[in-house]
Amino acid sequence: MSHRIITISRELGCDGTTIGKKVAEKLGINCYDKEILDKIVEETGFSKDYVKEAGEYTHSILSAIFASRTNGPTNQDVIWSLQSNLILELAENESCVIVGRCADYILREHHDCIKVFIHANMDVREKRIAEKYGETKKSPKQRLKEKDKQRAAYYRFYTKTKWGQAQNYHITLDSGKLGIDKCVDIISELYRKL
């Protein structure tokens, strides 16, 4: 039986994970986000914080390209390979929502996949991460810009395509303009009627 998968790529601070969870709840299917992280932690023995960073961010595309691989794949390559296998396995076994971790690219050959990208403008995201993570030495804007850059570099290195480019997704939504509930409705409706 073929399973229908929704992948949700998202910027930090735009409630992409919340949207993914609500969509899954509405549709009565599972949403995978931290579960993939936990599984990689379990299999590699790396710390949770390390896997969280190394599974979606890289400092620059050059640092990823020139990381020494003379003794085999880098830790990041190991994590990439593990998360790819986990995501392919999930898609093989059940209809579900998968948040982040380049699932849109990893499932590019999976024929029944709805690829979503969630974003919002900087003001909305700044407010959101300040509420969620509190204040740090760096301003929310600085933190978001760094994270966007690192996530884009990671995506570029492993997928050879551009993160956030509309053509890579079936639908992209501005959660700041549309609101969480409207995003959830549109995505759930697509899942049901497409």
Place this chain on the structure above:
Amino acid sequence: MSHRIITISRELGCDGTTIGKKVAEKLGINCYDKEILDKIVEETGFSKDYVKEAGEYTHSILSAIFASRTNGPTNQDVIWSLQSNLILELAENESCVIVGRCADYILREHHDCIKVFIHANMDVREKRIAEKYGETKKSPKQRLKEKDKQRAAYYRFYTKTKWGQAQNYHITLDSGKLGIDKCVDIISELYRKL
């Protein structure tokens, strides 16, 4: 009174204009596409084909930057300025759908504007333009690649941002995957309920 505007940016061959017209019809408002073109032809005396090309395409961002402006603005600059004024005037006067011509950027200060981008995969677009324009010496794929490049360069030069980057729009839709009617439904619903 404030008017609600829908701007539809689109790739060639993905039925963006048809979607814009159907949305307008469903909502009982006007859709502006060729009307803007006709008005510029009337005001400048340039030919229709020339305005059609020069109002959305440029050969490369370098050719746009280095075009000689020693005797004043280029023809392309004149068309840009005219179409900007026309689009601002439309938004001032009525709720409507505006297709193409960087209206999303031109209306960046208009607070009640829903910015849409429509795209589709290459196979769908190739089929569509072969049906619509017939065969030429260049293959449909070549023609689309050239047009995408020229449209992106035009957009980049006049707006300083990236054409097709999800963050520039409130919603982007793959009309090949979703189908015309589903795109029309989603956009009309946003107009009504946002």
